[in-house]
Structure formats: structure tokens, C-alpha cells
Amino acid sequence: MADQKHVVIVGAGFGGVRLAKELAKENVRITLVDRHNYHLFQPLLYQVSTAVLSAGEIAYPTREFFKNYKNVEFFLGKATGVDQERRVLMTNHGEIAYDYLVLAAGATTNFFGNESVARNSYAMKTLQEAMTLRSHIIHEFERASKKTSPSLTEERRRHLNFVIVGGGATGIEMAGALMELIQIFKKEFHSINFDEVHVTLLEAMGSVLPMVPPDLQQYTIDVLRKKGVDVRLNTAVTEYDGNDLKLNNGEVVPTKTVIWAAGVRAQDFIKDCGSKVDRAGRIIVEENLLVPGSDCVFAIGDCANFQHGGLERPLPTVAPVATQEAMQVKENIMALIAGKTPDQLGKFVYKDLGAMATIGKGEAVMNGPMPLLGFTMKAKGFFAWFAWMFVHLIRLAGKYSDFTVSVKWIWNFFFGTRVSRIILSKME
Incomplete structure (x- = not known):
């Protein structure tokens, strides 16, 4: 439909897939961007490396999630940056214009600047x-x-x-x-x-x-x-x-x-998305999960630093955080589409699952x-x-x-x- 807003989600991890599933039920157009064509269940990677499981048992084709949702398109590519002024996501296969952007790109290994370890160890x-x-x-x-x-x-x-x-x-x-x-x-x-x-x-x-x-x-x-x-x-x-x-x-x-x-850190391109990042390269987000200074770019999961509501340290980089943040972002995007302003959006509160x-x-x-x-x-x-x-x-x-x-x-x-x-x- 011509009046559909376009939501671009970067990352088909726990948060990105959950958000796309929830938004797929709404009158919006969604593009899910990831450099791999599968959703990876990272907590069981160690079982692949020790021969308990095979690769296909912890990876699931991303398009399979959305085969019944015509308003969801998967884009196989690597995100390289964001131009917030023009509202485009830059990738190695061109630019993608967005009305709302959600950064859910996950994390990569953090070698804490030790180049010899980065070159020779196994992540x-x-x-x-x-x-x-x-x-x-x-x-x-x-x-x-x-x-x-x-x-x-x-x-x-x-x-x-x-x-x-x-x-x-x-x-x-x-x-x-x-x-x-x-x-x-x-x-x-x-x-x-x-x-x-x-x-x-x-x-x-x-x-x-x-x-x-x-x-x-x-x-x-x-x-x-x-x-x-x-x-x-x-x-x-x-x-x-x-x-x-x-x-x-x-x-x-x-x-x-x-x-x-x-340790882990945010994907490299996150630092080029136009906002302040912490030592691990994560965007320091507002309570409503918006990127500071933006009214249409959100960050969740491992690439977001959320430390509000009296928290002594940022929320951990675990799946429950990403999936709960995805639910809040879904509500906030729909609220923005309905005409609410950023200061009227819901604030994220994490429910500890243990x-x-x-x-x-x-x-x-x-x-x-x-x-x-x-x-x-x-x-x-x-x-x-x-x-x-x-x-x-x-x-x-x-x-x-x-x-x-x-x-x-x-x-x-x-x-x-x-x-x-x-x-x-x-x-x-």
C-alpha cells in the first residue's frame, strides 16, 4: 500500500527477528537486512565447535520465518553506515531508504585491542x-x-x-x-x-x-x-x-x-551511525531506545547500551534483553506512526528472566x-x-x-x- 511506512531492521538475530515478526502483523513495510541468510542460535555455538550438534540445527533460514508475510522483505547484505539526514541505510549493495530504522546488528568478538590474540586465537x-x-x-x-x-x-x-x-x-x-x-x-x-x-x-x-x-x-x-x-x-x-x-x-x-x-563488542559499522558509543562500540540509547538526537532511529540488543532506571551497569548482551527491547520498539514505532512525539513514547523496563x-x-x-x-x-x-x-x-x-x-x-x-x-x- 502507498501509505505504508517503511521500517528497516538491521540484523536477523533474536531482537531483529522478533521485531520483524511483530511488525509483520501491522500495516507497515519491513526490510530485514543481514549479511547471512539465516538466523543463528548463538548460545549453542559451542556445541557445534565440540561436535555435539551440526550447523543446520542451530541455524534457520531467515526467509522461512516470513514466507506468509508479503510485507516483509529480506535483504542479504552488509550494513556499512547510516545517513540520518537523508534517512538511508548504507550497505555493500547500495542504499536503503527508511522511515524508521532499527539497529539490531548483534555483536562480534572483543579482543580489547590485543592484535596478536586477534590474529592467532579462535573466536x-x-x-x-x-x-x-x-x-x-x-x-x-x-x-x-x-x-x-x-x-x-x-x-x-x-x-x-x-x-x-x-x-x-x-x-x-x-x-x-x-x-x-x-x-x-x-x-x-x-x-x-x-x-x-x-x-x-x-x-x-x-x-x-x-x-x-x-x-x-x-x-x-x-x-x-x-x-x-x-x-x-x-x-x-x-x-x-x-x-x-x-x-x-x-x-x-x-x-x-x-x-x-x-568479551564482545558492537559491529564496526555501529560507530558510523551518527551517535555516541561506549568503549564496546555500543550506541548509548535513550530510555525509549531511540538513538539520541533522532526521532526515527532505534538501537536494541548487543549494539545498544541501555543504562537507565537506576541500573548500576548497562544491560547484559543476552537474548532476553534483545527480545524484550524489540517488543518495546514495536510499540514505539506504531506510536510514532499514530502521531505521537518521541517524548510520549514508552520507556523500556527490563524484566529479568534469570x-x-x-x-x-x-x-x-x-x-x-x-x-x-x-x-x-x-x-x-x-x-x-x-x-x-x-x-x-x-x-x-x-x-x-x-x-x-x-x-x-x-x-x-x-x-x-x-x-x-x-x-x-x-x-x-
């Missing part, structure tokens, strides 16, 4: 990165299996030394899953002495999982150490050249594998209000792990993924089977 924010890491891990065992001579002991151990940097949920989950993958390899790599295999988790702060209470933090550390993970707190990385990892205490760790899970992290098979921690379960709770162990599985399954896109992922989780729990141990890259 895990994209599907390609997770698959590359999976191939690399399997490659390292294959390489080590060929170096059985005592004269090659130091080189072999470098292949079998795995370091994970970051004690947040991603680092914790990766460490637990990697140790379980190693248990499977014990039965398959007959020439490797698994006493030489070492997994280290480094955290620069004095605790892991800052979103849970101290007792659950200690429980997490105890479980990881029981699994064989060398957990080191107050330990930061200073340099990594692909062979040796240097730490702030002067120690040098010989390793071919550093997995970086220590925090959870899995530490491995049958082990997890959870804390905080859990509306999906109907009560508030703090839990650990098997019950928390089961709740973690339930919450993640209901958030997956597509019935096929729900079925196959649940079957693989059950099969893995009872039999330790991981059939996605396929190397996709060539071995030197």
Missing part, C-alpha cells in the same frame, strides 16, 4: 568460526597422533594443550563440552597418551559467571576441576603468537589452540526469577541442567531442530555419542 561468535574451531580441535589430535617419538614430546604437547580465555557462560560451557569430547577421543586415538592432554580456563577477574551468586560460582569451578579443567582466576593474557601464550604473571603456555571467549549456564553433561547452574517455570529459584546440578535444556529447546527455531537437538542431547547423555566430528578443512 566463537559466528557459525563459520565454530565450524573452523571444530575442525581445528580434531586436527590437533590427528597431528599429535603422528608425533609419537620422544624427541617430539614438546611439539606434541603443544598440539594437546587447549586454552579457553573467559569465565563467562561461553567459556564455562566450552570448557565442559571440550572435556567431554576428549573423553570420546580417549577411545579412538590409541597412540596418544591422554595424560598429556591439558585444558585450561583463564579468567582475568576473581570469579567466573558474574551473573550468579558466589556459591554457584564456586560450584561451577569445582565441577570443572573435577572434570579435569585447570581453572585459573586473576590471570590475563598479554600476547599470543600462535605457538606460545604469554600471561600477566610471566608464565608462557605452549599451545596451538587459544579459544577467545572473553541466568543459567551448563557446565557439562548433567551439570548446570541457574539463578533468578524464572517466569517460564512459574517461580524464582537457585539451582545446580541435574535439575538446573534439565531446565537449561528445556529453555534452550523452546527458543530454537523450527520443529526439525527441536526434534533432532533433543534426540542428540538424550543420545549424548546416555551414550556419549557425537556424530558431527567431521573435518571440513584441509590438513597440512
Whole structure:
């Protein structure tokens, strides 16, 4: 229709897809822009990198969401900037004019300016990165299996030394899953002495999982150490050249594998969108989620810094924040279309859904209000792990993924089977 307003959404992550779904029911025209043609369930990337799941089980074709909505168009391209004066989004495939723009571009890995780490470590924010890491891990065992001579002991151990940097949920989950993958390899790599295999988790702060209470933090550390993970707190990385990892205490760790899970930042183009950003490159938004100085550009999710209503720090970069912000932006856009002014828009208030992290098979921690379960709770162990599985399954896109992922989780729990141990890259 000629009088339809055009809403452009950058990013097909949790916030972008949720917003597009909600706006699709209204009399507006929507263009959803993303550089990939799929929606990625990022919380399970570590399971792709450790061969629990395959790529197609955590990625869902974006166009499939909107096949029944003629007012939604998907645009495959990379956003490069915003010209607010002309009201156009700039991409690598041309400009897109908008009436309202929503920046929901997600985040990328934050190496905090350490170029040597950025060049040589393995990140895990994209599907390609997770698959590359999976191939690399399997490659390292294959390489080590060929170096059985005592004269090659130091080189072999470098292949079998795995370091994970970051004690947040991603680092914790990766460490637990990697140790379980190693248990499977014990039965398959007959020439490797698994006493030489070492997994280290480094955290620069004095605790892991800052979103849970101290007792659950200690429980997490105890479980990881029981699994064989060398957990080191107050330990930061200073340099990594692909062979040796240097730490702030002067120690040098010989390793071919550093997995970086220590932080995220906004996508690079966000800083070119005409507004003030924080140290992580996120736009500092108003209470109504508008970009300061604009009456038609919003920012949500991992590329937005929201710190209002007495919050001591900005809201975390997690899916529930993005999806709740999407609902508020939908209401505010429709209010603007109806003739309201920016100062009449609704203010965003985050409803905490709690925090959870899995530490491995049958082990997890959870804390905080859990509306999906109907009560508030703090839990650990098997019950928390089961709740973690339930919450993640209901958030997956597509019935096929729900079925196959649940079957693989059950099969893995009872039999330790991981059939996605396929190397996709060539071995030197």
C-alpha cells in the first residue's frame, strides 16, 4: 500500500527477528537486512565447535520465518553506515531508504585491542568460526597422533594443550563440552597418551559467571576441576603468537589452540551511525531506545547500551534483553506512526528472566526469577541442567531442530555419542 511506512531492521538475530515478526502483523513495510541468510542460535555455538550438534540445527533460514508475510522483505547484505539526514541505510549493495530504522546488528568478538590474540586465537561468535574451531580441535589430535617419538614430546604437547580465555557462560560451557569430547577421543586415538592432554580456563577477574551468586560460582569451578579443567582466576593474557601464550604473571603456555571467549563488542559499522558509543562500540540509547538526537532511529540488543532506571551497569548482551527491547520498539514505532512525539513514547523496563549456564553433561547452574517455570529459584546440578535444556529447546527455531537437538542431547547423555566430528578443512 502507498501509505505504508517503511521500517528497516538491521540484523536477523533474536531482537531483529522478533521485531520483524511483530511488525509483520501491522500495516507497515519491513526490510530485514543481514549479511547471512539465516538466523543463528548463538548460545549453542559451542556445541557445534565440540561436535555435539551440526550447523543446520542451530541455524534457520531467515526467509522461512516470513514466507506468509508479503510485507516483509529480506535483504542479504552488509550494513556499512547510516545517513540520518537523508534517512538511508548504507550497505555493500547500495542504499536503503527508511522511515524508521532499527539497529539490531548483534555483536562480534572483543579482543580489547590485543592484535596478536586477534590474529592467532579462535573466536566463537559466528557459525563459520565454530565450524573452523571444530575442525581445528580434531586436527590437533590427528597431528599429535603422528608425533609419537620422544624427541617430539614438546611439539606434541603443544598440539594437546587447549586454552579457553573467559569465565563467562561461553567459556564455562566450552570448557565442559571440550572435556567431554576428549573423553570420546580417549577411545579412538590409541597412540596418544591422554595424560598429556591439558585444558585450561583463564579468567582475568576473581570469579567466573558474574551473573550468579558466589556459591554457584564456586560450584561451577569445582565441577570443572573435577572434570579435569585447570581453572585459573586473576590471570590475563598479554600476547599470543600462535605457538606460545604469554600471561600477566610471566608464565608462557605452549599451545596451538587459544579459544577467545572473553568479551564482545558492537559491529564496526555501529560507530558510523551518527551517535555516541561506549568503549564496546555500543550506541548509548535513550530510555525509549531511540538513538539520541533522532526521532526515527532505534538501537536494541548487543549494539545498544541501555543504562537507565537506576541500573548500576548497562544491560547484559543476552537474548532476553534483545527480545524484550524489540517488543518495546514495536510499540514505539506504531506510536510514532499514530502521531505521537518521541517524548510520549514508552520507556523500556527490563524484566529479568534469570541466568543459567551448563557446565557439562548433567551439570548446570541457574539463578533468578524464572517466569517460564512459574517461580524464582537457585539451582545446580541435574535439575538446573534439565531446565537449561528445556529453555534452550523452546527458543530454537523450527520443529526439525527441536526434534533432532533433543534426540542428540538424550543420545549424548546416555551414550556419549557425537556424530558431527567431521573435518571440513584441509590438513597440512
